Amino acid sequence: MTINYPNGIPKRYQKEAKIKKKQKPSFSNRGMSFEEFINQSNLYYLSKEIAVVHKKPTPIQIVHVNYPNRSAAVITEAYFKEASTTDYNGIYKGRYLDFEAKETKNKTSFPLHNFHAHQIKHMKQCLNQHGIVFVLIWFSSLQRCFFLSANHVIDYWENKETKRKSIPLKMIENCGYEIQLGVAPIVPYLSIIDHYILKGDSIYEK
Amino acid sequence: MTINYPNGIPKRYQKEAKIKKKQKPSFSNRGMSFEEFINQSNLYYLSKEIAVVHKKPTPIQIVHVNYPNRSAAVITEAYFKEASTTDYNGIYKGRYLDFEAKETKNKTSFPLHNFHAHQIKHMKQCLNQHGIVFVLIWFSSLQRCFFLSANHVIDYWENKETKRKSIPLKMIENCGYEIQLGVAPIVPYLSIIDHYILKGDSIYEK
Numbered sequence: 339m340t341i342n343y344p345n346g347i348p349k350r351y352q353k354e355a356k357i358k359k360k361q362k363p364s365f366s367n368r369g370m371s372f373e374e375f376i377n378q379s380n381l382y383y384l385s386k387e388i389a390v391v392h393k394k395p396t397p398i399q400i401v402h403v404n405y406p407n408r409s410a411a412v413i414t415e416a417y418f419k420e421a422s423t424t425d426y427n428g429i430y431k432g433r434y435l436d437f438e439a440k441e442t443k444n445k446t447s448f449p450l451h452n453f454h455a456h457q458i459k460h461m462k463q464c465l466n467q468h469g470i471v472f473v474l475i476w477f478s479s480l481q482r483c484f485f486l487s488a489n490h491v492i493d494y495w496e497n498k499e500t501k502r503k504s505i506p507l508k509m510i511e512n513c514g515y516e517i518q519l520g521v522a523p524i525v526p527y528l529s530i531i532d533h534y535i536l537k538g539d540s541i542y543e544k
Numbered sequence: 545m546t547i548n549y550p551n552g553i554p555k556r557y558q559k560e561a562k563i564k565k566k567q568k569p570s571f572s573n574r575g576m577s578f579e580e581f582i583n584q585s586n587l588y589y590l591s592k593e594i595a596v597v598h599k600k601p602t603p604i605q606i607v608h609v610n611y612p613n614r615s616a617a618v619i620t621e622a623y624f625k626e627a628s629t630t631d632y633n634g635i636y637k638g639r640y641l642d643f644e645a646k647e648t649k650n651k652t653s654f655p656l657h658n659f660h661a662h663q664i665k666h667m668k669q670c671l672n673q674h675g676i677v678f679v680l681i682w683f684s685s686l687q688r689c690f691f692l693s694a695n696h697v698i699d700y701w702e703n704k705e706t707k708r709k710s711i712p713l714k715m716i717e718n719c720g721y722e723i724q725l726g727v728a729p730i731v732p733y734l735s736i737i738d739h740y741i742l743k744g745d746s747i748y749e750k
Contacts, residue, residue: 390669392629395603398619413604413622423598427633429640432674436635463596468638 365481365519372441372476376426379523383430389528391428391435397421423460424471430528434469436461437488437527441476447504448475450495458495461488474517474527475510485530486514571687571725578647578682582632585729589636595734597634597641603627629666630677636734640675642667643694643733647682653710654681656701664701667694680723680733681716691736692720 365375376393383389402415427436438461440452464471471488486505490513494505515530571581582599589595608621633642644667646658670677677694692711696719700711721736 384669387669387672390666390673390675395601395625395627397601398604398622411624413624414620416604416619416622418617418619419601421601429642429670429673429675432640434635434638434640460596463590463593464635466593467596467635469596469635 365524372474372478373439375476375519375524376439376474379525379527380426380428382523383528389428389430389435391426391430393426394421394423420454420456422456424457424464430470430531433531434464434467435531436464436469436471437473439474439476441478443479444504445477445479445507447506448477448510449504451503453491453495458492462492465489465492470531472527474525475514477507483517483519483525484510484514485517485527486510490514571730578680578684579645581682581725581730582645582680582733585731585733586632586634588729589734595634595636595641597632597636599632600627600629626660626662628662630663636676636737639737640670640673641737642670642675642677643680645680645682647684649685650710651683651685651713653712654683654716655710657709659697659701664698668698671695671698676737678733680731681720683713687725689723689725689731690716690720691723691733692716696720 370378373393380389380391380393383391397419398413399417399419400413400415401417402413404412404414406412424436424438426439427434429435438453438457440448442448442452461471465488473486473488473491475484475486477483490509491505494502494509515533517525517527517530520526576584579599586595586597586599589597603625604619605623605625606619606621607623608619610618610620612618630642630644632645633640635641644659644663646654648654648658667677671694679692679694679697681690681692683689696715697711700708700715721739723731723733723736726732
């Protein structure tokens with residue numbers, strides 16, 4: 339008679355089960371960038387009619403277009419323009435969402451040079467209009483993802499006294515919210531917003 | 545002694561004054577398209593910290609980029625992609641705004657072929673999320689501008705029984721709101737929204 343341990347797994351398979359349990363899903367070898375994680379998450383939210391969030395197309399300055407035939411225009415000379423806003427925005431439960439998705443290989447801090455002045459300015463403008471504004475940060479070496487509300491990013495950016503060039507991970511852990519990546523969606527960032535919209539707390543008080 | 549008429553203008557200038565009064569400001573010769581009117585209006589609202597509304601960049605499929613030197617990338621082959629959303633969105637008093645700006649030379653109706661299925665779908669999705677969704681229509685031959693809430697556009701688009709190919713001007717006059725163009729901003733569309741946000745009416749009840 340086989341005696342099964344309380345977890346229902348025969349003794350000879352216990353070691354294997356323990357190893358599988360310790361292994362967290364890894365997002366490092368999926369061949370997708372963090373931006374693609376976010377885009378997939380947004381598609382999921384859209385398909386489930388949960389939220390309507392899109393990435394804004396990269397702005398391009400078009401200089402020359404060819405028309406080899408009536409229906410196919412080919413752009414033959416164009417230049418990348420600097421975006422005047424953040425990359426993502428949309429609507430969730432009647433509220434305006436606006437955010438940037440950033441990643442870093444750093445293990446102890448997030449470099450501020452990843453932000454541009456116009457993005458900070460845009461975030462401030464949206465905050466003034468009572469939008470829900472934040473940054474999603476992916477520490478790729480650590481496989482850790484955080485939601486950080488924009489007011490913290492703006493404070494660090496503008497804090498000229500300390501002249502810090504990066505936001506310490508410890509600060510992000512304290513003032514932000516860690517997001518466990520999943521499958522559907524990969525980055526469930528709305529769960530952070532839910533926690534505050536549903537609970538009625540201001541996301542900007544932490 | 546000169547006797548001035550009750551309006552304070554001497555008799556000899558009355559005719560001139562009458563002509564000037566009848567002339568409405570014309571927007572036909574300013575060399576600007578309706579889209580440029582909207583963009584200027586959004587810049588005005590942004591600069592006055594009234595709202596944050598931007599036009600989304602045209603999405604482009606980039607096929608080839610040259611790097612003649614480190615800092616200047618040149619796109620040498622790219623194609624226009626069809627946008628999956630409407631052209632404008634943003635935030636005003638905490639509410640999500642989403643709209644299209646369209647113009648027509650027609651004098652009696654607005655052709656539905658100006659809309660694409662994905663724009664209609666996007667408008668429905670945003671309405672479901674309780675966004676303020678609408679279309680700004682410029683009848684250039686008539687020099688008249690209207691705000692029409694999205695539910696009316698969607699109803700016409702989906703109304704297969706009548707198989708109408710356009711929205712009659714009379715319907716737009718009845719169900720929409722005429723906007724008087726001005727200078728700062730040129731298209732004061734937020735005044736329509738104010739009338740309903742401030743008054744607490746649902747913009748979708750008319």
